[in-house]
Amino acid sequence: MAALVVLAVLLLTETAISQSDTHANYPNIPNHCRGSLPTSDFIKNRNSTLDDLRMQLVSKRVLYARAQNLSGGNLVFAQAQCRNYLSVDRCVECINIGVFNILKCTVGDSAYVFLDDCSVRYEAFADFYNNPNVNEEPDGVTGFSICGxxxxxxxxxxxxxxxxxxxxxxxxxxxxxxxxxxxxxxxxxxxxxxxxxxxxxxxxxxxxxxxxxxxxxxxxxxxxxxxxxxxxxxxxxxxxxxxxxxxxxxxxxxxxxxxxxVHSSKVAMIVGVIGGLVLLFLIFVLCLFRLRKTSKKTEQEDLNRTLNYNYKDLQLATNNFSEENILGKGGFGEVFKAIIDDKNVVAVKKLQVQDVRAKEDFVNEVKLISNVHHRNLLRLLGWSIEGSDLLLVLEYMANGSLDQFLWGAKRGTLDWNQRYEIILGIAKGLAHLHNEFHVKIIHRDIKSSNILLSDDFKAKIADFGLARFQPEEETHVNTKFVGTLGYAAPEYALRGVLSEKVDTYSFGIVILEIISGRRSTDINSDRPSMEYLLEHAWKLYEKKLHIKFIDETLNLNEYQQERVMKITEIALLCTQSPASNRPTMSEVVLMLQNDRSLGERQLTRPTFMQNQDRRIHIASSMKNNGVSNV
Missing domain, CATH: 3.30.430.20 (Gnk2 domain, C-X8-C-X2-C motif)
Incomplete structure (x- = not known):
């Protein structure tokens, strides 16, 4: 038996040496590694998990096994599977060969090996055998073929x-x-x-x-x-x-x-498809006929698509909008914690009504977020209008806003993995608003206080009160500035030029805040020349010292430091001027997910707006555009 194992290993080794031989007797992919450099504790967990797989095959006399080891937070999930025509003894022989080869993976914490008679796999980041949706690589490609x-x-x-x-x-x-x-x-x-x-x-x-x-x-x-x-x-x-x-x-x-x-179902399917097409055509004709007879829907009818809450119920649920129930305050109103039906916790946003514009903003927000559904966008549950009071009922985010974890009371409690997932979540949410919705939506006020965190620290973009539709045929629109200085792109704050790249710029600033743990507008004495965050980040990048930009509360290993530095470069890319040099949010998502570098893109010095510049230029802009307040 031992001789067979040795012979098989020699054959595998010989195959691995000949990289060009696609017709080898064994698949030429003995070590597919990926992920971060494994720690000694992880390797210990991995080895015990692989031993557990083989023990199960032998003791239970089965051809499939799975095991896991979660000791010390070093997660390892593994599985082994043999072809059903094998005996258990031959299965174990094949798995031994697979394990011999998979242990060659010394540069990653996830690997798999394919053999003709079996396969072995382990992962450090995904419970793939309980969640079959993660059976693929992040890039969606694992399969390969070999022809004789x-x-x-x-x-x-x-x-x-x-x-x-x-x-x-x-x-x-x-x-x-x-x-x-x-x-x-x-x-x-x-x-x-x-x-x-x-x-x-x-x-x-x-x-x-x-x-x-x-x-x-x-x-x-x-x-x-x-x-x-x-x-x-x-x-x-x-x-x-x-x-x-x-x-x-x-x-x-x-x-x-x-x-x-199978064949009979195919015939039925063809018949069903033909019948379905005929039915769809008839429905289309009927809908077209009805549309010609129906006038345009009013704004109130649009609002009725979401749940209309009773004002008194919301007043009771928030304890008459009491101070102790306040979750946050902003320029457009206050947000209260509310308990509905004695069990459901929600957030109620109460807008401050000063003029007709406030009601327009309310209608705008309801229209937008009632039709936008994405895991990284805060979900609208309902609304209420009674007299001068305008209320939105929203998802409740137990962990509050991101800024509290960066420089507020909870500072230093977010580790790097959580911060990365938050950055990626914000990027995905913005990409959905810009490219995946039926119209392009520009948020206009992306900032750390408008990023809410769920129980498991997933990012949700909130506060759509300033969002604008961008006509599909236009690259930008000119409008008066509303938003938050320190996050606003220069072309928008100074000249009112609005495009989706305004959100890209603000997102870049938020990344810098997440990495550094500092507010974008803070002036701290430890920064040279009392510069703001963006300028400070750029100067460190120019000197190739941007590792010093990382939040001191983060304890990063060498791999994580390198990754953070790459994401800092992505943040600086998002703040480039002119706006055409910035990437789209879809491009940013790809760069973040695939750990891509900037490629051929060259970073140039961003446009810095110092405090005195803001006062001068914004005042001029306000005067020219007839804006009464920002």
């Missing part, structure tokens, strides 16, 4: 067509079996050949994910024809065909009845 170097004899077209049909049947049948596994043979009479095929999805995934993976596997294996062998490997599934026997004849799975159901 021998082709079938003539006629090739006949051989390719028969094997193609066979692979199509395997693709359709695998997700329909109880254990997501199929092994079958197809005899080709005029070739005097027998083709073996096996397909298996990971045991922890559902039928839908299995079908999606098998569709990809089929397309990849089809490209191998007329080769007599092809393999497809993925974290979600495995598929292979070959003229070399893969299993004994008594281990085949009868898929005849399964395919009958």
């Amino acid at each position: 170097n021998l082709s079938a004899s003539q006629p090739l077209s006949n051989y390719s067509q028969i094997v193609d049909d066979f692979l199509s049947d395997i693709r359709d049948a695998t997700p329909k079996t109880s254990n997501l596994y199929v092994a079958n043979i197809r005899r080709i009479a005029n070739e005097n050949a027998t083709v073996y095929a096996v397909a298996q999805c990971a045991e922890n995934i559902n039928q839908t994910i299995c079908q999606a993976c098998m569709n990809i596997a089929y397309n990849k294996l089809k490209e191998c024809l007329p080769s007599t062998e092809g393999k497809y490997f993925d974290n979600a599934c495995f598929a292979k065909y070959s003229e070399t026997p893969l299993f004994s004849d008594n281990q085949t799975i009868d898929i005849t009845n399964i395919l009958k159901g």
Whole structure:
């Protein structure tokens, strides 16, 4: 037995050396590593978890196992799976080879290895076997195929067509079996050949994910024809065909009845699609007819789409809007904590009504956020108008606003991972407003106090009272300035030029605050020349000392320091002038997620607005634009 293991390892090693040989007997990906450099405690947890996998296979006499070790906060989730045609002893042999190769991963805290007969995987950041939606890499690509170097004899077209049909049947049948596994043979009479095929999805995934993976596997294996062998490997599934026997004849799975159901359902689906198209056409004609007879809806009808709360109920729930229930105050009103129906905690925003404009702002906010749904945008639950009182009922965020964690009472309690997730969440929320909604929405007042945190510290963008629609055909609009100085882009604060890049600039300032733990407008004596945060960050960047910009309360390892410095550069990119040099928020999301550098982009000195400059230029801008107050 030991000799077999040694021989298999030697074969694997030989395969790994020949990187160009795509037709090797073993897949040429023994060590796929990613993530951060593992600590000694993590390696200890990983090794014990992999040992646990093998113990389960042996003791329980099974072909699939999963294990985890969460000791000391060094999370490790792992799984091992063998093909169902193996005996348990052969399965353990294969897993031993997989573990031997996966332990070569010394530069990452997550890895997987694919072999013909089994696969082994561990992750440090995701419970992938309880959450099948994380079976893929962050970039969505794990699968690869290997084609044999021998082709079938003539006629090739006949051989390719028969094997193609066979692979199509395997693709359709695998997700329909109880254990997501199929092994079958197809005899080709005029070739005097027998083709073996096996397909298996990971045991922890559902039928839908299995079908999606098998569709990809089929397309990849089809490209191998007329080769007599092809393999497809993925974290979600495995598929292979070959003229070399893969299993004994008594281990085949009868898929005849399964395919009958699949084929009949396809016919029903085609009929259903045709019928559905006809029905949709009739509905479209009917709707068009009704639209021509219906006048435009009023603003009040738009408001009725959300829940209209009773004013007295909200007054009671907030204890008559008492001081002890206040969650926060702003230029547009106060926010109160409220308990509705004796159990549901919500936030009630009470707008201060001074003139007709206040009601317009209220209607604007309700219209906007009642139609915007995203996990990083605060959700509107309802509203109320009674006399001069305008109320919004919003999600309650137990952890309050971000600024409290950066320089408020809770300063220093956010670690780097939490701060990174907050930065990414804000970016995703803004990208949704700018590009993924049916109209472009510019928030205009992105700042740390308008970022709320949920129980698990997920960021939610709040306060849409200043948001504006941007016409699709226009690159920017000219308007009077409303917002918060210190976060506002120069072209907007000084000249009233408004585009989505105004939010990008403000987001860059918020990143700098999150990284440094300092307010953008603070003037601290430890900064040279009493500069503001942006100028301070730029000068450190110019001197290649931006590591000194990091919040002193953060205890970062070397990898985290490097990452924070890259994100500092992204923040500076967001504050570039002119606005055309700034990235879109969708580009920012990609840079943050994929840990990308700035590429060919060159950073230039941002436009700094000092306190005295703000007073002079804003006053001039106000005069020219007829703005009475900011």
